Amino acid sequence: MTAVTTAPAQVGSDEPAVRRRPRRLVGRALLAWIAENALLLALAVVFVSPVVFVVFTSVMHSNQALTGDLLPRSLELGNYVRIFSEAPLATWYGNTVLYAVLSTAFMLVASVPAGYALAKLRFRGSNVIFLAIVVAMLLPPQVTAVPVYVMWSELGLTGSLWPLILPNLLGDAFSVFLIRQFFLTIPTDFANAARMDGASEWGVLWRVMIPMARPGIAAAAIFLFFRSWNDYYGPLLYASENQAAWPVAYGLATYRGIHGTDWAGTMALTVVVLVPVVVVFFLAQKVFVEGIALSGVKG
Amino acid sequence: MTSVIDRLGSPAATGLPGPPASPRIPRKRRRRIAAAAMVAPTVAGLLVFYAYPLVASIYYSFTSYDLFSPPRWVGLTNYEFLFTSDPRIGNAALNTLWFVVVLVPIKIVVALAIAGLLARRTRGSGFWRTVFYLPSLVPPVAGVVAFVFLFNPGSGPVNVVLGFFGIEGPLWFSDPALSKPSLVLLGIWMMGDLMVIMLAGLLDVPRELYEAASLDGANGWQQVRFVTLPTIQPILGFSVVTGVIAALQYFTEAAVASSVASGQAAVGSGTASTLGYPGDSLLTYTQWLYVRGFSNYQLGYASAMAVVLFVTASILLVVAMRRISAFHPEEVS
Numbered sequence: 001m002t003a004v005t006t007a008p009a010q011v012g013s014d015e016p017a018v019r020r021r022p023r024r025l026v027g028r029a030l031l032a033w034i035a036e037n038a039l040l041l042a043l044a045v046v047f048v049s050p051v052v053f054v055v056f057t058s059v060m061h062s063n064q065a066l067t068g069d070l071l072p073r074s075l076e077l078g079n080y081v082r083i084f085s086e087a088p089l090a091t092w093y094g095n096t097v098l099y100a101v102l103s104t105a106f107m108l109v110a111s112v113p114a115g116y117a118l119a120k121l122r123f124r125g126s127n128v129i130f131l132a133i134v135v136a137m138l139l140p141p142q143v144t145a146v147p148v149y150v151m152w153s154e155l156g157l158t159g160s161l162w163p164l165i166l167p168n169l170l171g172d173a174f175s176v177f178l179i180r181q182f183f184l185t186i187p188t189d190f191a192n193a194a195r196m197d198g199a200s201e202w203g204v205l206w207r208v209m210i211p212m213a214r215p216g217i218a219a220a221a222i223f224l225f226f227r228s229w230n231d232y233y234g235p236l237l238y239a240s241e242n243q244a245a246w247p248v249a250y251g252l253a254t255y256r257g258i259h260g261t262d263w264a265g266t267m268a269l270t271v272v273v274l275v276p277v278v279v280v281f282f283l284a285q286k287v288f289v290e291g292i293a294l295s296g297v298k299g
Numbered sequence: 300m301t302s303v304i305d306r307l308g309s310p311a312a313t314g315l316p317g318p319p320a321s322p323r324i325p326r327k328r329r330r331r332i333a334a335a336a337m338v339a340p341t342v343a344g345l346l347v348f349y350a351y352p353l354v355a356s357i358y359y360s361f362t363s364y365d366l367f368s369p370p371r372w373v374g375l376t377n378y379e380f381l382f383t384s385d386p387r388i389g390n391a392a393l394n395t396l397w398f399v400v401v402l403v404p405i406k407i408v409v410a411l412a413i414a415g416l417l418a419r420r421t422r423g424s425g426f427w428r429t430v431f432y433l434p435s436l437v438p439p440v441a442g443v444v445a446f447v448f449l450f451n452p453g454s455g456p457v458n459v460v461l462g463f464f465g466i467e468g469p470l471w472f473s474d475p476a477l478s479k480p481s482l483v484l485l486g487i488w489m490m491g492d493l494m495v496i497m498l499a500g501l502l503d504v505p506r507e508l509y510e511a512a513s514l515d516g517a518n519g520w521q522q523v524r525f526v527t528l529p530t531i532q533p534i535l536g537f538s539v540v541t542g543v544i545a546a547l548q549y550f551t552e553a554a555v556a557s558s559v560a561s562g563q564a565a566v567g568s569g570t571a572s573t574l575g576y577p578g579d580s581l582l583t584y585t586q587w588l589y590v591r592g593f594s595n596y597q598l599g600y601a602s603a604m605a606v607v608l609f610v611t612a613s614i615l616l617v618v619a620m621r622r623i624s625a626f627h628p629e630e631v632s
Binding site for chain 1: 326329330331333334335336337338340341342343344345347348349350351352353355356359366413416417419427429430431432433434436437438439440441443444445446448449451453454456458459460462488541544547548550551554555558559562585588589592593598601602605606608609612615616619620625626628
């Protein structure tokens with residue numbers, strides 16, 4: 001350990017738990033400190049550079065984007081306008097928002113009570129249900145794809161995103177799991193106090209437990225939102241033949257096929273797909289980091 | 300942690316004022332009814348979207364079925380074809396195995412190494428963590444499209460930068476020998492969620508252990524080997540199991556890379572010519588299952604492939620359920 005290490009930083013906060021002034025560095029420790037920071041800086045540059053090059057190319061003239069130039073010669077924001085006319089981008093965006101928002105809302109309705117019941121109300125069969133949820137969460141979706149597809153096709157809903165949205169009304173395995181894990185960390189005392197005051201089980205859940213579980217529920221919601229926003233396999237399976245139903249990530253995958261050499265436009269579209277993700281991340285940064293740490297490895 | 304009051308059950312038994320609603324039904328019973336109502340939708344979902352399809356997949360796998368006429372029983376024909384005659388399935392399975400064996404460990408090692416660097420610092424750790432975490436949120440499709448551009452041999456910045464050093468860059472996503480390694484680079488770029496999990500684990504390692512080891516004369520590597528790794532072993536196990544399960548279904552990155560690098564329409568839009576491009580180097584098992592089932596409408600055969608995938612994944616599921624404590628139901632308090 002170098003001399004700079006003090007107390008371990010708290011996960012989920014930007015500040016170390018204990019702030020101590022770094023000791024004066026001498027000799028080997030100084031060298032190690034420099035080497036470590038140089039390595040970290042180099043890695044950070046490598047990790048950031050893909051995004052930088054994508055953004056640069058997205059504002060190049062489409063002819064310049066075909067050359068080996070790294071820096072744009074002029075600022076061509078027209079690419080961002082052009083892609084809206086070359087692809088039904090507004091529709092795709094609307095589809096994505098609909099898919100992500102409805103999925104998340106539907107998931108919450110079913111998964112929050114289920115996660116709570118599995119964590120806090122012991123009842124016969126709860127262990128079996130929990131194990132089934134773990135299996136469902138880990139099972140590759142391709143295993144069940146054929147019969148599920150047949151079901152949706154008999155309902156006449158293929159060619160739309162509904163086969164991906166509606167199942168959330170019946171809970172989402174990973175979300176139930178995550179929410180249950182969070183409820184496990186909440187003490188039962190408050191719930192018991194509310195019960196003594198005559199609250200019903202639903203009242204306990206709604207007025208006592210949900211407010212305390214907000215961080216865990218938020219993490220589950222954001223994860224599902226991103227899973228839907230980023231989904232490619234689902235829309236490919238159910239909506240690939242109907243361009244009007246495509247979400248934007250799926251449209252991006254096909255864009256280059258149609259506009260073969262248009263790297264500038266493709267990169268502009270990539271940026272358009274990326275931006276909301278980055279914005280949501282910075283709005284809810286803390287939720288993410290806590291949620292990931294929660295997602296399975298605790299204890 | 301059921302309290303005494305709950306165990307005693309009805310308000311009458313406790314002498315406490317009863318709840319206003321339906322006082323006749325004892326508390327314990329009402330609690331059971333509420334619990335059942337809370338899990339009912341989820342249980343229905345498990346039955347409709349998991350239990351029934353699993354059984355139906357097994358049934359379909361013994362049939363010839365094209366969605367338009369009813370399934371016709373063909374016995375073991377699908378399995379026979381799968382294991383002996385399907386021309387591309389062997390290659391597809393090997394490619395998937397390649398991702399399991401190469402991608403998963405590389406991602407874990409890189410995530411652990413970067414988490415190790417971050418765990419040692421106190422100032423600005425939030426900034427560094429964000430830099431390495433953020434790419435993992437990038438939609439995989441956008442990540443692939445960006446990487447195919449970055450690595451494209453014509454104008455891609457990677458080969459341009461390599462050119463500064465006098466290195467003639469390879470064809471990357473268009474070279475059958477390098478297409479999978481190129482996707483590993485993408486996987487490394489997107490390892491952030493794994494890194495955060497590792498970081499949480501590393502910060503949980505008690506510092507006294509390092510101090511004790513250091514007093515005993517352990518050098519840096521020995522501290523990693525005998526203190527860090529054994530302590531975070533559960534996290535490593537979790538990462539391996541979930542990583543392998545994800546690699547078994549490796550689909551999006553490979554399919555999109557093939558279609559974008561070949562410059563033609565995507566898998567779903569009807570052209571099978573981009574499938575696995577270049578060569579068959581990016582054709583994975585799940586892509587082949589998709590093509591068989593949903594491009595060719597050989598749903599019986601696709602079901603047989605799904606059953607084989609299920610059997611393979613089951614082995615991992617069993618390991619996961621036994622070894623990962625978060626997956627144990629007994630924790631319920």
